[in-house]
Amino acid sequence: MTILCPKCKSKHILTKHTARKICGTIGATTATMGGVATTLSAAKIGASFGMVAGPIGSVLGGITSAVLVGLVSGVAGCSAGTALGEMVDTTILDNHECVRCGHCFSLARADETSSAEGY
Numbered sequence: 219m220t221i222l223c224p225k226c227k228s229k230h231i232l233t234k235h236t237a238r239k240i241c242g243t244i245g246a247t248t249a250t251m252g253g254v255a256t257t258l259s260a261a262k263i264g265a266s267f268g269m270v271a272g273p274i275g276s277v278l279g280g281i282t283s284a285v286l287v288g289l290v291s292g293v294a295g296c297s298a299g300t301a302l303g304e305m306v307d308t309t310i311l312d313n314h315e316c317v318r319c320g321h322c323f324s325l326a327r328a329d330e331t332s333s334a335e336g337y
C-alpha cells in the first residue's frame with residue numbers, strides 16, 4: 219500500500235513510530251524490573267528442581283531460572299509496549315511526515331478525511 223500525503227499527494231512519506239519506540243522501551247524496562255522482582259521466587263523454584271541434581275544443580279537451576287525469567291519478562295514487555303505504541307502511533311499521533319511539504323498526518327485520520335471528501 220502506497221501512502222500519499224493528504225495535502226500535496228506526494229509518495230515520499232516518512233514513518234516516525236515515535237510512540238512505538240517509547241512504549242517499547244518503557245515496556246521492556248518495566249517488565250525487566252518486574253522480572254527481577256519475581257526472579258527470587260523463580261530462583262527458589264529452579265533451585266528446588268536443581269536439588270535433584272545435587273548442590274551444584276541447585277545453584278545452576280536457580281541462576282538459569284533467574285536469567286530466563288528476566289529475559290522472558292523483558293521480551294514480553296517490549297512486545298506489549300511495542301504493540302501499544304503501534305496503536306498509539308496509528309490512531310492518536312501523526313505518525314507520518316511528508317518529505318516534500320513537511321505535513322504530519324496519521325493514516326487513520328487521513329482515511330477519514332479522504333472518505334469524507336468522497337461524499
Ligand SMILES: [Zn+2]
Pocket residue numbers: 223224225226227228316317318319320321
Ligand atoms: Zn505533502
